[in-house]
Amino acid sequence: MPTTITNISVRDIRFLTSDGLHGSDAIHKDPDYSCPYVTLETDVPGLTGHGITFTLGRGNEVCVAMIEALKEHVLGKNVEAIFADMHHFWYGLANDGQLRWLGPEKGVQHFAVAALINALWDLRAKQAGKPLWQLLADMEPAELVDHVEFSYITDALTPDEARSILEANAATKTDRAEALREVGMPSYTSSAGWLGYTDSEVRDLVHKYQAEGWTRFKMKIGADLEAEVNRARLIREEIGPDGWLMVDANQTLTINEAIDWMQHFQQFNLVWFEEPSHVDDILGHARIAKGIAPIGVAVGEAISNRVLFKQYMQAEAMAFCQI
Numbered sequence: 001m002p003t004t005i006t007n008i009s010v011r012d013i014r015f016l017t018s019d020g021l022h023g024s025d026a027i028h029k030d031p032d033y034s035c036p037y038v039t040l041e042t043d044v045p046g047l048t049g050h051g052i053t054f055t056l057g058r059g060n061e062v063c064v065a066m067i068e069a070l071k072e073h074v075l076g077k078n079v080e081a082i083f084a085d086m087h088h089f090w091y092g093l094a095n096d097g098q099l100r101w102l103g104p105e106k107g108v109q110h111f112a113v114a115a116l117i118n119a120l121w122d123l124r125a126k127q128a129g130k131p132l133w134q135l136l137a138d139m140e141p142a143e144l145v146d147h148v149e150f151s152y153i154t155d156a157l158t159p160d161e162a163r164s165i166l167e168a169n170a171a172t173k174t175d176r177a178e179a180l181r182e183v184g185m186p187s188y189t190s191s192a193g194w195l196g197y198t199d200s201e202v203r204d205l206v207h208k209y210q211a212e213g214w215t216r217f218k219m220k221i222g223a224d225l226e227a228e229v230n231r232a233r234l235i236r237e238e239i240g241p242d243g244w245l246m247v248d249a250n251q252t253l254t255i256n257e258a259i260d261w262m263q264h265f266q267q268f269n270l271v272w273f274e275e276p277s278h279v280d281d282i283l284g285h286a287r288i289a290k291g292i293a294p295i296g297v298a299v300g301e302a303i304s305n306r307v308l309f310k311q312y313m314q315a316e317a318m319a320f321c322q323i
Helices: 061-074 080-086 084-095 105-127 132-137 141-148 160-166 170-183 201-209 226-239 255-268 281-291 308-314
Strands: 005-015 032-042 048-052 216-220 244-248 271-276 296-299
Touching: 005 061, 032 061, 032 105, 048 105, 061 084, 061 105, 080 084, 080 105, 084 105, 105 132, 105 296, 132 170, 141 160, 160 170, 201 226, 216 226, 226 255, 255 271, 255 281, 281 296, 281 308
Parallel strands: 216 244, 244 271, 271 296
Antiparallel strands: 005 032, 032 048
16 A cells, blocks of 8 residues: 655754763854754554754754745655655755745755655665665665756766666675675764863773774864864874874865865875865865875765765865765
8 A cells, every 4th residue: 555644743853962072173163963853654553754954053943944844745745656756756845946045955955855855765764674775775776776866967977877887886786785784884983083172081082982993083173273283193193003084174274274284184194184175165175185185085064965066076176975
């Protein structure tokens, strides 16, 4: 039987860090994190979908209001019909004729769309009885590509080209899925690298996370060059030459500052420099990428749509795509 979405509720979730330091960086000095939390109810007893998107403090209220305004696109719809034509459904949600003036596909609109789409994918995975990653991995190349909206990016990647890439890698898909089940996805921690910690606190936190198995650490920079160079030296001493070290400026530097700052950090064998400058300055990031090599530029968490990602890749302005 088809599954119908019968109710949509949105909650404004806030959470403050206990010490007032976790979450602080050169831009976000008040770690008041929050998220709109969407729940989709259906006419199937016990089947619900849950989705969040990430905002800060008072921004949450604006995002919740936008989700409320977009509800009419989802409420009462058939889940199977949505996923039978997902890329068109997504495009209609992201380009509402009245609300796209607040975007399109950027800002508060794309945050609200993300919460609803995340909830829909959660619902679809539960229908299939699989974790979401496996639902996607089990799709045939043509089916997976059909879920993607390719408008404005076909000059760089067409649906046929995307399908060919997936088909060329299909033979090793089962082995890669098994490896993911066995060892998980490698990741890093930022929990020892927020601004505001003393040297002794940083050392203690690095030791704590090393004891839990972490070998990859990221630290915040962009407020005090001398202090942050010293902190990078401290962390490198603690994690040794084989540990991964990355830095993140949260968009706070100019293009020239970003290049200059990295000359001071080259000695620490950084893997990447994350969000060095304003996220919309693609050509500026291309200059940074050339100026700080072999350190890679990492960017993506604040890039709002596929058009900007396309241009970052075309301009060779990112080495690490954090989509």
